[in-house]
Amino acid sequence: MTPADTSVQTDRFVHDRLPPRAAWPQQPHDTPELQALPRQVNLVAALFERARAAGHADRPFLRSDARTLTYAQAHDEVQRLAAALVRAHGLVPGQRVLLRGGNSVAMALAWLAVVHAGLVAVATMPLLRAQELGAIIDKARPALLLCDAALVAELEPVRGALPLVRFNTTDTDGMEALAARQVLRAKPCPTSGDDVALLAFTSGTTGTPKAAVHTHREVLAACECWPRHVLRATPDDVVMGSPPLAFTFGLGGLLIFPMWAGCSVYFPAIGYTPEAMVKLMIEQGATICYTAPTFYRQMAPFARTLGVGRLRISVSAGEGLPDATRQLWKEASGLEMLDGIGATEMFHIFISSPPESVRRGAVGQVVPGYRARIVDEQGHELPDGQVGRLAVIGPTGCRYLDDARQGQYVQHGWNFPGDAFVRDADGYFFYQARTDDMIITAGYNVAGPEVEATLLQHPAVAECGVVGRPDEERGQIVLAFVVLHPGHAGDAALVKALQDHVKHTLAPYKYPREVVFTDRLPRTGTGKLQRFALRQLAVARTLPETPKATP
Structure with a gap:
């Protein structure tokens, strides 16, 4: 991150609780696109400006059964909402705003407005209970809570005196009404690219969740890697999927990356079931789908019977993809799965191959912009064909908020996501296990x-x-x-x-x-x-x- 005098985030809570610089990972910018990223940038403003410059202002962006917003309409709502929240609650850049909600147009607008205003988005999973939410509040110290009206109950026991604004509601004090009454449009906060955009809490697969810090420039850098070189979405794509926006897999796949490509995103009124996912995919003309391997396996019988409509890309991530599931989906849909491995700490996918370059059993090759190697317990690189620990560096990397486990994830400047892999002579990476899932018998x-x-x-x-x-x-x-x-x-x-x-x-x-x-x-x-x-x-x-x- 840049020195404090280049930052506009006057609340220094997150900046002051980052690990020592010696514990940060290397962050090379190896491609021309990455080298061209500006030092002074607001993530949300940059994405909307990209859409406008490409002529997408009047194209559909956020879609649901109730309404569709073009890029221009969404931008207008984001500016009015950002102005209303800052004005009503006296917020200053750098303060945290906790967001709680399922995937919806309102949740997407709330997230964009928070980051547009130079605040730090702390999105939380909709299934979390009061005790888990309380731990996140204690860690992140938000100044404001934004919550779907249907999910307030679990926040009430732990919110204390924190102000709460509901969304997805017609109440006169709800987020939608606040934005509608707001005459002024907030200009984007002139953040440094190294100012903090979000705290992403890990999902808890290894125990107590940690808060990973990501900056405006890092998230833009992520757009220039996997989406540009592997996903290759177009403005004509319609995106849908199940991962929550509170999960970086969902945030990237169902909001940030579609904005970068000029796509539209469909959010259903209710949660998906495997059968509903396939039916809606057909009804909405979805061309890109994001979900986890387990869900693809459950969707396969319905895809075999009903078809998959216009779907052309099916992205799997979030956990290891068994080859049995990949082949089952391919047989049912006719599509080769686009697999990938990423991490909350790295924001999104860093090893993956496009469908035409898939090698059976492999996750893929290193995404341009990243470097990866297989090392032993001492950090020495292993020859191809040997199982070892995966080490990664790139334009995104792990910085935990006030957490001693930083030293476990970042070692000698490299990120260690905690996975065991094998690499072949052609640079394909084959997942073996989480390093703590290896059974010695x-x-x-x-x-x-x-x-x-x-x-x-x-x-x-x-x-x-x-x-x-x-x-x-x-x-x-x-x-x-x-x-x-x-x-x-x-x-x-x-x-x-x-x-x-x-x-x-x-x-x-x-x-x-x-x-x-x-x-x-x-x-x-x-x-x-x-x-x-x-x-x-x-x-x-x-x-x-x-x-x-x-x-």
């Missing part, structure tokens, strides 16, 4: 996701999660938590069938010595499997629900 290394991908090939298995359980004799044993498709009985015969299936597909030592059937798996609000929770269950020998069978 009787001296053998077993990657839990590899066993999961194999179990998912069995017709009885709907979902599964594989972890190691402590064992006195073997150190750990492989334990599989399995959710079955309807019509299958979780009995001893099926346990043996699943074990034999893995033995016949993978090295025999990788088979799950224990199989536990359950009705659900613990997931975050973004749909990621919470492996740390499964490990706790494995140790405690308990389940989230009464098991159908516990052999």
